[in-house]
Amino acid sequence: MSEIPSELRYTKSHEWIRTMDDGYLEVGITQHAQEQLGDMVFVELPEVGSTLGGGEDCAVVESVKAASDVYAPVAGEIVEVNDLLRDAPETVNNDPYGDGWLFRMRPIDEGELDELLDAEGYTGVVAADS
Amino acid sequence: MLIFERSRTGCTNPSQAPDDDSDISGIPTSLLRAEPPIIPSVSELQTIRHYTSLSQKNFSIDTNFYPLGSCTMKYNPRACNKYAMLPGFLNRHPGSSDRTGQGFMACMYELQEILRDVTGMAAVSLSPLAGAQGEFTGVAMIRAYHDANGDDQRDQILVPDAAHGTNPATATMCGYQVREIPTRPDGDVDLDSLRQTVGPRTAGLMLTNPSTLGVFERQILEVAHIVHEAGGLLYYDGANLNAIMGKVKPGDMEFDVIHMNLHKTFSTPHGGGGPGAGPVGVNERLRPFLPIPYVIDDGGEYRWAVEEDCPLSIGRLSAFMGNAGVLLRAYVYARLLGREGMQRVAEHATLNANYMMRCLEDKGVEMAYPGRRATHEFIVTLKSLKDETGVSAMDVAKRLLDKGYHAPTVYFPLLVPECFLIEPTETESKEELEGFVEALVEILKEAKADPEMVKHAPYTTPVHRIDEVKAARELDVAWQIPEN
């Protein structure tokens, strides 16, 4: 079973969400997701300043044999993207919960966060997946 | 070595180009090219040696058994090539009048009639340039049909989860949403799920039969009934038509529209990735929407149908009339086989597949759909090997290359883990089939004894295992003149 940090929130589509000190949300893909996709070769990131609905596709992570959409976990505005990934997409493989984050967003309604999965809920999703 | 690395400035082939005495003063100098392109300057013999030696780095049907499931890699008769390349066909400009193309058009008209019979459809257009364009054509006609009936709330195309990737990609190109229909463990479509999914938004269902799982969809008439009842149309992906040619007609299975892959069923060459040809057949209700052009017999004289003949046509898909040379090859093949030969294609493709499947089963290889009859292809799953040894289907595929066999189709269909889709075709001998079975069984033994060895295969090909990750991360898609 791959690592699922208990302090993060999750979606069924394998994004993780960290609430930062300034109230922004940091979003990436989970250890399990990066293992399934294999060696990352390209990451397409959303535009800073764009406003997204919850569940809207906004990024793509691409390996040699697969490409997967990444969805905005909640509605909000993109405030920053991880430019490091443009030249080093493998960071998503090497450090999915750290330097491999994809984007940061300002949520419109923080209440939506309560609808996300906790680590235990996501563990169930991964178990059903394999 | 790349051809560019053989290039020497000033080396020309004077017999291949006109003299350098043309007057180009009519072209403004501001529009002229300043720097020459990176095209090599090499002698004729150097060119021939270079590309001959490249050709020798390929597997091909002419050199190797190629059991690629769903791709139908069978012998490409040389007569088809020879007679498609006759000067009268080869040198004719497609903008010439129909009067000067009656011989060519007679072949095209007869090919349309042959395909009509094989598919059991009312009319055929030869114009789509490949299977995927045939699919596009078919779905575009479905859309045009609903639009013509004012039935424009239909915005979904249903596709089984086992389908070729071209099916959902095509539906998207035609502006449809895609909804997947699950497959039951025995390989047939899940009818309950289909019933729940169809409705007033269903434009149609795309289906391959025999399916991509190497089995015949036994409930096809129920499927047709469910889709038609909901007002949708039924699309036949003809990728596997070779398995039923002369036995069952898609028209009798109540399909409304079909595309065929002539580079599969009618044995035109794959050419390292094309050209193909993807004619479409339709029943009466879709006939008005056929793409142009197609050949009409106008009182003993052939002519291409134009817009005025079919005002509801979905239009043109290419500047001319389809991949003429490919169509001529298919025509020659059809004449050589004839009606009896076509039926035997299906029979012997099925015989070979079932024979191989039985030989492998007898040696303990696991089938994805045990208990089902193979059609012209079947699926092996190597999941237990992967779990046990870490050796994947891809590793086994690469190791097969060392034994002189092209790998079967790997990792398709997506719903069977660690799978091989194996299609031997009717043109392979019993000896060749047995040779492949032995090679595969031997590799499975190797995988257990020395998994690391298999994981690093191949060893005898012009290159070892290729680094695809590096290729994608450090994109190098064109050679540059070295700086020094």
Add this chain to the structure above:
Amino acid sequence: MPFIPHTEEEIRQMLDAIRVSDIDELFSEIPGDLHSGKLTSVPSGISEMDVGRIMLARSRQDGHYINFIGGGVYEHHIPAAVWELTTRGEFYTAYTPYQAEASQGTLQLLYEYQTMMSSLMALDVSNASLYEGASALAEAVLAAARARKKLNKVVIPRTVNPRYRKVVESIVRNQRIELVEIPFSVTEGTIDIDVLRAFDKGSVAAVVVPQPNYFGLLEDVDTLTDAAHELDALVIGLVNPTAMALLRPPGRWGADGADIVVGEGQPLGIPLSSGGPYMGFMCCRNKYVRQIPGRIVGRTRDDKGNEGFTLTLQAREQHIRRSKATSNICTNQGLMVVAATIYMSLLGPEGLRRVAARCHHNTNILLAKLTAIDGVYRCFETPFFHESVVRLDQPVTDVLRAIEAQGINGGIDLSEDYPELGNALLTCATETRTVDEIENYATHLDRIMSRRSLDPPCAEKVAG
């Protein structure tokens, strides 16, 4: 049994092994009421010798005409070595190079093709081909719209081949793209730049710029490219590859060059062949590489560090991305790319330039000879590449029919697609036409036209 190797005895052994009594039993899963019985209109099989007889008779029936038709595909000399090599079984009967280690020949050739083609166009990237020119233009329109996410308007001038415009319309119709045609100057035969400049900035996803245009004329590509970029639109170049050996390539148009370039690759060693197979080419700048469809080959290493080649960026394609792929294209025109690559290698940059120059030279002679005839006029004085338009004082269809009876294909009648040009004839002389053939065309045309003006057919007398 054609192409089936088994003996009766082997068939028996195989059936026994499967444990069925006959072949029909293998089809037992097909519901009984679906067994269709025999084919009815497929004729019985015949021998190779008999098929040969039929094909030879039909190809002779189609005859041999001295060709002055262009309009998108052109007669060129094809060195004998091109198809001798291309039809080698190892190219001809190979599959798409998905298994890289078993396909290094095809893959390296495609990489060499991409190098030649992207350099010929002066752009960064070339794909490994599309079906043909018109559908390639449709794919370029879709790629540009993807790159310009929220915009859906694409400008296509009327100087683009009318059939190409129809094909684009058929293919992009259901994807919410608005195609806007813009007119040309009837005196110059080229795009009216003021119409282009009148669009609102930021409202157009892309502008198609042909070079040469359908009339064979040279567009002011620098001004057009800059004007399109001024609107924040992408520039889709639509070019003839032979011409690019002589003319400034799209990557060097205007201040920043074209963004995507497509066209018909047939002139590069592919026979006219009654309509195909041909090949479409597509090149682009690096930043659009993930937007373009079709296969792309990359150079990489194997696990021993040797140079090798593989298909790359496959995650754009239908077999991985399915409903979100850049296109549904799967099979392309691989074998045609083999021919084109060998053709370019045999000619070299100098040979290719000479072919282009001779085409222009011959068309110049053709225009001079034709316009020396009473009742034949140059339609446009604009510089051309290897094709141009003349206006006749008689209906073109009738004249072409009479010329055809003399074994000559005189050109394309434009009067249906461009009624504003009157009795207009698009005509072309490539490097394969001799001065004698051109003079012969002119002599017959002169005779036919003067006879018809003295003694028009009865129908016209009544109508007149």
